[in-house]
Amino acid sequence: MIEKALAVSDRVYAMVQGNIALEARADEPHLPHRLERTYFGGRSPMHVHA
Numbered sequence: 001m002i003e004k005a006l007a008v009s010d011r012v013y014a015m016v017q018g019n020i021a022l023e024a025r026a027d028e029p030h031l032p033h034r035l036e037r038t039y040f041g042g043r044s045p046m047h048v049h050a
Contacts, residue, residue: 002032014038 006012006026014022014035022038024031 002035006031 009026012022012024012026012028012031012035013020016038022034024034028034
């Protein structure tokens, strides 16, 4: 399911407890791993890519 959403998106924002925990470009190479870490393995450092 996430692959379909990423295919039609430019940016990804992940929220944890009402706060943005991750912001990234949808084509970032390690995004699925970062999303998993954000939700299940603690917060990833938030990186903003232009």
